[in-house]
Amino acid sequence: xxxxxxxxxxxxxxxxxxxxxxxxxxxxxxxxxxxxxxxxxxxxxxxxxxxxxxxxxxxxxxxxxxxxxxxxxxxxxxxxxxxxxxxxxxxxxxxxxxxxxxxxxxxxxxxxxxxxxxxxxxxxxxxxxxxxxxxxxxxxxxxxxxxxxxxxxxxxxxxxxxxxxxxxxxxxxxxxxxxxxxxxxxxxxxxxxxxxxxxxxxxxxxxxxxxxxxxxxxxxxxxxxxxxxxxxxxxxxxxxxxxxxxxxxxxxxxxxxxxxxxxx
Numbered sequence: 001x002x003x004x005x006x007x008x009x010x011x012x013x014x015x016x017x018x019x020x021x022x023x024x025x026x027x028x029x030x031x032x033x034x035x036x037x038x039x040x041x042x043x044x045x046x047x048x049x050x051x052x053x054x055x056x057x058x059x060x061x062x063x064x065x066x067x068x069x070x071x072x073x074x075x076x077x078x079x080x081x082x083x084x085x086x087x088x089x090x091x092x093x094x095x096x097x098x099x100x101x102x103x104x105x106x107x108x109x110x111x112x113x114x115x116x117x118x119x120x121x122x123x124x125x126x127x128x129x130x131x132x133x134x135x136x137x138x139x140x141x142x143x144x145x146x147x148x149x150x151x152x153x154x155x156x157x158x159x160x161x162x163x164x165x166x167x168x169x170x171x172x173x174x175x176x177x178x179x180x181x182x183x184x185x186x187x188x189x190x191x192x193x194x195x196x197x198x199x200x201x202x203x204x205x206x207x208x209x210x211x212x213x214x215x216x217x218x219x220x221x222x223x224x225x226x227x228x229x230x231x232x233x234x235x236x237x238x239x240x241x242x243x244x245x246x247x248x249x250x251x252x253x254x255x256x257x258x259x260x261x262x263x264x
Contacts (some may be wrong), residue, residue, distance in 0.1 A: 005035070007042055008083060010075035012201025012231015014258070017048040017083050021058070023105065025049070027066030033264065036065035042261075045196050046073060048080050050087070053097055055091040060098040062175040064195025072100040072140030074204020074251045079119040081105040082255035085115065100140040113257040120224045121208050124246040127216045134167060135213035139249070142171035148178050149219075151190050155199045159192025177206045177213075184219060201231025204251050206222035210235035212246050 018025075027049070036044045044065060051059035052197045060080050064070040079157050081094055085107055096103045100122050108116040121139055128136045135145040135188050144162055159176040168174035176192040188212050190205040211225035215238075224237040234253040 003263040004260070005042060005263060006083060007044065008079040008255060008258045009258055010079045010202065010204065010255045011234055011253050013046045013073075013075035013203065015073075015076050015079055016042050016044045017080060018047065018049050019083075019087060020049040023053050025065065031256065032063045033065065034068045040146055042263075045193070045200050046070070046076060046084075048073075048076055050080055050084060056097050057075075058096045060096050060129045062099065064232075066195050066197065068195075069099070070195050072122070072205055073208075073253075074119060074121060074140065074208055075202055075253070077103060077105065077119045078251070078253060079203065079255040081117050081119065082108065082115045083252040083258070086108075086257070098140075099200070106227060108252070109183070116213075116252065117255050117257050118250050118252040119204075121205070121251055123211055127212065127244070127246075129217060130167065133217070135168065136174070136215060137209050137210075137212060138171070139205045139208040139212070141146040141172035142168065143177055143206055144174045145177045145210050145213035147214075148180055151178060151188055152182050153178065155190045155192055159199065160197070163192060163194050163197075166256060167192055173224055175203060175206050176211075177203070177210045181214060181216065181218065182228075185222045186226050186228075187214060187225055190230060194239045199230075202229035202234065202253075204234065204253070207234045208236050208251050209255075212238065212249075213242065215246075239250065245251050 049061040053059040105119045173194045179189045191206040238249040
């Protein structure tokens with residue numbers, strides 16, 4: 001049976017998307033690994049299913065390239081919003097349900113195959129800073145943020161050690177973000193992603209976590225951050241309450257159609 005798919009990317013974080021409305025398709029881990037393989041498949045950091053939703057415009061299911069269904073993906077969330085738009089679902093503002101809850105997104109601009117999408121992320125109730133200065137928080141996926149002087153480093157080696165280390169054991173591992181502070185509200189970062197088990201060119205929940213971590217530890221007055229990832233630029237803005245909670249969090253960045261095809 002032929003399976004139609006679409007390839008999207010958001011700041012270099014790439015995904016295979018499937019329109020699963022009106023079906024009961026349940027992908028196996030083997031299927032996800034095969035379609036995401038960069039040598040024998042389409043090639044992607046992860047795969048997403050756009051599904052029916054009774055209460056919202058659509059549903060989102062996300063799978064990392066290692067196979068199992070995973071936690072929230074911010075760049076994937078922007079891409080699936082653009083995917084839904086090109087399928088004729090909803091208007092400029094869309095609401096969808098994902099594994100971490102309900103998200104609202106707005107398409108700010110459209111230019112051919114590319115859109116700029118502003119995605120509301122989940123609130124962050126707590127931020128933990130350990131004795132070494134590493135920051136741990138959950139932005140829909142668990143993250144560890146480490147401030148570094150240079151990003152010219154072994155992201156995969158150090159990231160893998162931290163991802164499987166005792167700091168992230170309570171969440172069965174976390175995504176590891178290395179951030180260089182470039183100025184007030186300006187950050188550069190590289191990310192090692194669990195489930196991909198490699199560096200990715202960008203990470204949306206990671207960018208969100210990094211911005212909040214720097215606000216929490218170094219720039220308490222800043223509410224908007226511009227972040228340069230290896231695959232492109234992202235922006236994060238939020239509100240911070242007197243109780244230390246971060247709310248009204250938004251991740252803004254590009255989403256682009258790369259190509260579409262059929263698996264045979």
